[in-house]
Amino acid sequence: MQVVHTAAELRAALAGRSGTAFVPTMGNLHAGHVSLVELAKQHGQPVVASIFVNPLQFGAGEDFERYPRTLGADCEELAAAGCDVVFAPDVAEMYPVPQTFAVQPPHSLATDLCGAFRPGHFSGVATVVLKLFNLVQPRVAVFGRKDFQQLLVIRELVRQFNLPIDIVSGDTLREADGLAMSSRNAYLGPSERIQAAQLQRELAAIVTAVQAGERDFETLAATAARHLKMAGWRVDYVALRDAATLQAPSPDSTRLVVLGAAWLGQTRLIDNLDFGLDNPA
Ligand code: PAF
Numbered sequence: 001m002q003v004v005h006t007a008a009e010l011r012a013a014l015a016g017r018s019g020t021a022f023v024p025t026m027g028n029l030h031a032g033h034v035s036l037v038e039l040a041k042q043h044g045q046p047v048v049a050s051i052f053v054n055p056l057q058f059g060a061g062e063d064f065e066r067y068p069r070t071l072g073a074d075c076e077e078l079a080a081a082g083c084d085v086v087f088a089p090d091v092a093e094m095y096p097v098p099q100t101f102a103v104q105p106p107h108s109l110a111t112d113l114c115g116a117f118r119p120g121h122f123s124g125v126a127t128v129v130l131k132l133f134n135l136v137q138p139r140v141a142v143f144g145r146k147d148f149q150q151l152l153v154i155r156e157l158v159r160q161f162n163l164p165i166d167i168v169s170g171d172t173l174r175e176a177d178g179l180a181m182s183s184r185n186a187y188l189g190p191s192e193r194i195q196a197a198q199l200q201r202e203l204a205a206i207v208t209a210v211q212a213g214e215r216d217f218e219t220l221a222a223t224a225a226r227h228l229k230m231a232g233w234r235v236d237y238v239a240l241r242d243a244a245t246l247q248a249p250s251p252d253s254t255r256l257v258v259l260g261a262a263w264l265g266q267t268r269l270i271d272n273l274d275f276g277l278d279n280p281a
Contacts, residue, residue: 022133022141032172050086109122114149140166141154142167233264
């Protein structure tokens with residue numbers, strides 16, 4: 001496995017090779033990332049993973065500085081997973097001049113749900129992903145469904161900019177108690193870590209209720225948020241949406257997603273569950 005840090009090194013490593021499958025990451029890899037690399041291997045070769053903590057997608061006061069940087073361990077994981085090339089640029093390599101051009105995702109995606117609580121976040125994500133796509137020139141790119149809203153932003157980016165890239169999504173991997181794997185889980189203290197699985201349980205309870213025929217989506221979401229607040233969480237949102245559009249479910253919706261974002265102490269966790277609706281109401 002080659003580890004490269006500059007665009008020129010990346011170009012040299014990929015010269016004459018087509019069919020690249022790309023897994024963009026911010027590093028501090030866990031089994032969820034490894035599963036995305038394994039998925040990428042089924043879709044193309046060589047497999048390229050990027051490791052870059054993108055300052056553009058962090059707001060003022062967010063965790064850009066303390067986001068864990070673990071390049072050595074990440075490279076060991078990627079080599080073991082069968083990755084061919086790791087692209088790990090520094091900020092000056094990715095942003096050699098101030099990034100005054102930015103990709104502005106559609107308002108409906110960028111300012112809703114996480115976008116409402118992290119203004120500019122999805123613009124920062126879309127901008128860096130477009131730059132990474134230009135550098136890596138993949139045929140396929142793999143993103144986790146854990147970041148469901150991000151996945152929809154990237155699909156729309158590819159569609160609206162006519163990028164010849166297939167976007168493949170990977171399942172969310174979970175710890176034994178149901179907590180979605182995330183680099184940010186490392187911020188949790190021992191008692192927070194035990195409590196953290198409640199977010200997934202509340203979302204799962206909504207899925208069960210909807211599948212049993214309940215259609216008062218607002219009450220279901222409000223009840224889950226109330227349970228979380230009573231247990232000490234600070235809730236950004238719990239919402240049920242159409243999984244294809246992220247809009248409120250319509251009578252035609254056949255696939256829904258329940259999404260939640262909430263804070264335990266200083267740690268913001270997100271999770272979602274998408275599911276089919278056999279009997280749309
Ligand atoms: O999901 C992530 O890790 C990041 O948002 C991404 C896609 C690598 C862009 O920085």
